[in-house]
Amino acid sequence: MTTADPILLPAAFADLAPLAARWARPTENERNAVRYAATAGEFAAFHEALLPRLDALLTYLRDCPPHPEDPAQQNALMLACAYAEAAPHHELYGGSSEVPFSFDARRFVADHGDEALSG
Amino acid sequence: MQEIIATLDHIRRSVPQIREELGVDPIPVGAIRDPAVYELEKERIFKKVWLKVATAWELPNPGDYKVKELPVADTSILIVRAKDGRIRAYHNVCTHRGNKVVPNKGFETFGRARANVVTCRFHGWVFSTDGALKSVPMEDAFGHLDKACLGLREIACDEWEGFVFVNFDLEPAQSLRDYLGDFATLFGGYPYRESTTAFRYSTVLKCNWKVALYAFSEGYHVPTIHAGSLPGFRGIEHSDFKLIGPHASSTIYGAGMDTAPSTGIFAGVLHGSDSHAPRPDLLPADINPKRRGDFQFELPNIFPNLLIHLASGCGYPGLSYFTHQFWPLDHGTTLWEGINYFRPAANAAEYAAQVHINALHRNAWLEDTATMEDTFTGIMSGAIDDMQLMDQEFLIRHAALTLNSYLAGDTQ
Numbered sequence: 001m002t003t004a005d006p007i008l009l010p011a012a013f014a015d016l017a018p019l020a021a022r023w024a025r026p027t028e029n030e031r032n033a034v035r036y037a038a039t040a041g042e043f044a045a046f047h048e049a050l051l052p053r054l055d056a057l058l059t060y061l062r063d064c065p066p067h068p069e070d071p072a073q074q075n076a077l078m079l080a081c082a083y084a085e086a087a088p089h090h091e092l093y094g095g096s097s098e099v100p101f102s103f104d105a106r107r108f109v110a111d112h113g114d115e116a117l118s119g
Numbered sequence: 120m121q122e123i124i125a126t127l128d129h130i131r132r133s134v135p136q137i138r139e140e141l142g143v144d145p146i147p148v149g150a151i152r153d154p155a156v157y158e159l160e161k162e163r164i165f166k167k168v169w170l171k172v173a174t175a176w177e178l179p180n181p182g183d184y185k186v187k188e189l190p191v192a193d194t195s196i197l198i199v200r201a202k203d204g205r206i207r208a209y210h211n212v213c214t215h216r217g218n219k220v221v222p223n224k225g226f227e228t229f230g231r232a233r234a235n236v237v238t239c240r241f242h243g244w245v246f247s248t249d250g251a252l253k254s255v256p257m258e259d260a261f262g263h264l265d266k267a268c269l270g271l272r273e274i275a276c277d278e279w280e281g282f283v284f285v286n287f288d289l290e291p292a293q294s295l296r297d298y299l300g301d302f303a304t305l306f307g308g309y310p311y312r313e314s315t316t317a318f319r320y321s322t323v324l325k326c327n328w329k330v331a332l333y334a335f336s337e338g339y340h341v342p343t344i345h346a347g348s349l350p351g352f353r354g355i356e357h358s359d360f361k362l363i364g365p366h367a368s369s370t371i372y373g374a375g376m377d378t379a380p381s382t383g384i385f386a387g388v389l390h391g392s393d394s395h396a397p398r399p400d401l402l403p404a405d406i407n408p409k410r411r412g413d414f415q416f417e418l419p420n421i422f423p424n425l426l427i428h429l430a431s432g433c434g435y436p437g438l439s440y441f442t443h444q445f446w447p448l449d450h451g452t453t454l455w456e457g458i459n460y461f462r463p464a465a466n467a468a469e470y471a472a473q474v475h476i477n478a479l480h481r482n483a484w485l486e487d488t489a490t491m492e493d494t495f496t497g498i499m500s501g502a503i504d505d506m507q508l509m510d511q512e513f514l515i516r517h518a519a520l521t522l523n524s525y526l527a528g529d530t531q
Contacts, residue, residue: 028474047381054384061467062388068467077467084475087381088482092347100347102485103322111227111319117470 009079010060010072016079019049023086024078026116031082032105038086040095047090050083067118077117127405130301130361130368137360137513145505146519148498151327156526157450164423164525165191166287168365169298171425171444173198173283176315178206182232182248186211186223191447192287196274197221201248202235206278208285209250209271213239220246220271226321226446226454246271279303281312282427302366302421308403309429314439314460318477321456324488326495328424328447329522331455334491335443336420336514338371344490348483349376355415357511359407365530367517368419372411373434382436385475389437392469394462397432416440420514422521435476437461437469451495457484 007017023046025031038046050057057080064073093100132140150156173185184199195211197220213220218241221230235248245254250270258264275286277295280303284295296303324331334340338357341349359370378386389395399410406429407414415434420426426443439460446454459477464470497503508516524530 051380051384054381058384058388058468058471061471062469064467066464066467066470073467077471080467080471081474083381084385084471085478087379087475088348088479091379091381099482099485101344101489102347102482103488103491105485107322108320108481108485109322111317111321 008072009075012060013053013057013076016049016053019046020075020079023082024075025082026074026078026118027114028110029113031085034082035086035089036097038089038097043086043090043095046083046086054083069118074118081117127301127305127361130305130363132360132362134360134510137510140362141513141516141520145507146516147505148503150519150522151329151495151498154450157327157447159526160447160522161191161193163528164522165447167292168423169284169286169291169295171282171284171421172196172208173206175206175278175281175283176312177229182235184221184230184232184237186221186228188223188226189446190449195219195223196285197237197271198276198283199232199248203249206276206283207248207250208274208276210274212272213241213244214252214269214271215239215242215244280307280309299421300366301363302368302419305361305363305368305405306403306417306419306427306429309401309431311440314462316461316463316473317458318481319456319458320481320484321454322488323448324453324455324491325451326453326491327451328445328453330495330498331453331491332424332445332518333515334487334494335426336518337512338418339509339511344486345483348479348486360513362517365422365521366420367514368417369514370407370417371415372413373415374413382475382479385472386436388468388472389476392465394465395432395437395469399431399433401431402429418514420518422518435480437473437476438480441480455488
């Protein structure tokens with residue numbers, strides 16, 4: 001697991017540092033824990049801030065290795081992955097932190113759940 | 120235009136043919152409800168037929184091993200790539216006094232046999248990855264010990280397209296290839312081994328294994344169960360039915376759905392990449408032979424407990440294929456394993472996009488699994504004696520009839 005500072009982002013995305021501090025985590029299990037505790041308002045704010053920047057963020061990440069070593073790249077990837085997993089809660093699930101009418105997500109075990117995104 | 124040469128017309132069935140061949144009567148739920156049936160299933164099915172237990176790409180190097188706990192076969196198995204490159208399977212049982220040679224954590228444990236040997240932690244007996252007993256501490260103190268007869272107890276093991284199967288029968292009635300039959304042709308030739316990025320989920324469900332298997336074996340539930348994760352869904356066509364001995368298959372075509380804005384952007388990353396774009400041309404010739412543009416995935420049931428949904432990027436963006444497996448732990452408890460397979464991401468943008476698609480699909484699985492414990496409770500209540508099955512549920516009907524045939528001893 002990486003201990004990279006979550007507020008260090010590439011310069012073009014430096015203004016997203018507060019959102020990164022709130023959402024970006026290196027592992028799926030840690031991102032799940034953040035998501036389970038989030039409110040509808042927080043999902044909405046994350047979505048409204050990230051969606052207009054998503055194209056630019058992914059364009060930046062296109063030049064990064066899939067599991068980067070560089071801390072700023074790592075944090076940008078963590079932020080993108082956090083949004084990748086959080087967006088459906090705003091766009092599809094009405095702001096609920098759970099998938100509606102679903103099995104208890106905490107009972108799903110992800111083999112990769114504790115693997116960090118770093119290289 | 121690509122010329123498609125389909126060769127498996129004899130396995131195709133129309134709806135009238137399916138009804139004629141399999142019937143339309145309700146199917147009794149006794150095989151799900153009765154604990155005695157589970158004991159028969161263990162002996163007549165799970166200890167007799169070929170079972171997928173690993174993939175070759177999980178064990179890329181000599182010495183790589185996987186321990187898999189299989190209560191349905193009353194054993195723990197050690198699957199290992201030996202020094203000669205071949206994958207072999209053994210009972211994970213020391214021939215000294217029966218201890219586990221390789222200790223495990225949970226249902227699956229991975230490791231590497233250093234110097235191509237594994238050593239039992241109890242008394243230090245050392246076994247080669249080819250099974251032979253190599254050394255025994257204080258061997259002279261045994262008086263007589265025939266090491267040549269004390270290798271690890273081997274289990275029949277073979278590969279198809281990189282999927283590793285075992286058969287617990289000491290003398291399997293059929294080779295793996297013969298057991299798979301036309302299924303191996305129908306699904307053969309796709310480059311499964313190139314899709315090595317796997318997101319694997321598992322959970323223990325309080326239901327009989329067939330309840331979980333059946334829930335994933337039809338498309339009838341999609342518009343209702345997945346109303347949350349598939350918004351604006353414009354319907355599916357579940358057709359191209361195929362019967363293949365104990366196995367069966369079918370095709371899911373889709374009329375599309377509303378794409379959320381974030382999904383549109385993430386999908387664009389994958390669709391814009393040669394590695395992850397839809398590749399209908401890679402599908403085996405008999406799957407979607409007309410190469411319809413609305414193809415989503417092929418949905419088979421490989422008896423008794425494996426589904427391989429082959430999409431080639433045509434359904435969920437970038438998703439090459441996904442598998443489900445249903446391992447009974449006892450009559451009323453099942454280990455479900457679901458794995459999404461992608462080709463490796465070339466950059467961090469592709470990886471983030473895969474994380475998004477994986478999350479959408481995992482969430483759909485959370486919707487699927489929500490029904491299973493309730494269904495089992497309902498069946499155990501005794502309130503119903505039969506399942507009512509419609510045409511799109513023919514995989515269930517076929518699996519139930521195949522199961523009955525094996526339990527009755529009509530099938531080897």
